[in-house]
Amino acid sequence: MAEAVLDDLIDALRRLPGVGLKSAQRMAFHLLQHDRDGARRLALALEHAVSRTHHCARCHTFTEAEVCATCLDPQRDPHQLCVVETPADQAALERSGSYQGLYFVLMGRLSPLDGVGVHDIGAAPLLERAADGVVEEVILATGFSAEGEATAHALGEALRARGLKVTRLARGVPVGSELEYVDLGTIAHALADRR
């Protein structure tokens, strides 16, 4: 594919996370040969998403409105605020069907190696949001990776310093797993947090 317009397409596809040269070539070929309609639809969806979405003024997730539908939902409990890293994490919590409070989406996590500090992950807007006088408990639901734990630690300190009640999702053995295949760190936490 020596044509400039194809090289442009392959280069643009390679900027997607997890897509290398071979995958980008395969995608470009597939779209042009078998799914031009899909290519047009993707172009339009990208255009719309980029031009119409911005951050929710209250929880920072992506939304087309000033404030997102979840934040405006009167059915949700405004006393609980759950802090997640990404909209995908929020969606996972929603699918569990066991949380009725509100959210705050960091859109990232602490990552000192990549130069992402506590200011870059929206700590200040979170502190302001949590201090609205209605929120009683902040549930830290960042990931259990090293970066997610560091993020929870840093945010927890700052929130507690402002007198807020801060909790963290429980660590333990995943539902459905055999103990012999669970890693040692998880077993140690499950033992320490036994109830």
Added chain:
Amino acid sequence: MAEAVLDDLIDALRRLPGVGLKSAQRMAFHLLQHDRDGARRLALALEHAVSRTHHCARCHTFTEAEVCATCLDPQRDPHQLCVVETPADQAALERSGSYQGLYFVLMGRLSPLDGVGVHDIGAAPLLERAADGVVEEVILATGFSAEGEATAHALGEALRARGLKVTRLARGVPVGSELEYVDLGTIAHALADRR
């Protein structure tokens, strides 16, 4: 991400080959949070590729012109015609730097299970192209998968019936490989085709 415009983007990304729900969510999040410029660029590249590329009138590869640059190149040997499955295969042969003839790109291969027959892979245009009176040898460079072999077999029969000289890429031990790790079928072919 409950917003319609985001769901549209995730759905459109899922139509790409090898992209499932999780990857599509990750791509959408990455583009909106970290690379809106890349999203705009991808939308534009898709739009351009779909509206400007069509098949080369001679070799069937994707091109913006009536006939592609390779087919028009007077430096190439018009007596040899190499048949490949995709533009990516053509690019691989070009990178090897050991072929100076022309190409015919099938844009597919026989796949009876998916309902892809010999008419769907451009057999008729290939026979017409190869019968231009200039082509002396047709080199079948389809893959060495079951489908690629079946494609080479079917096309080879049809081309030979029209009195054309037909050859196939050599099967054998890949350069740099240890014999003990090479599969038995390849060793059998390398023995039979020894020179």
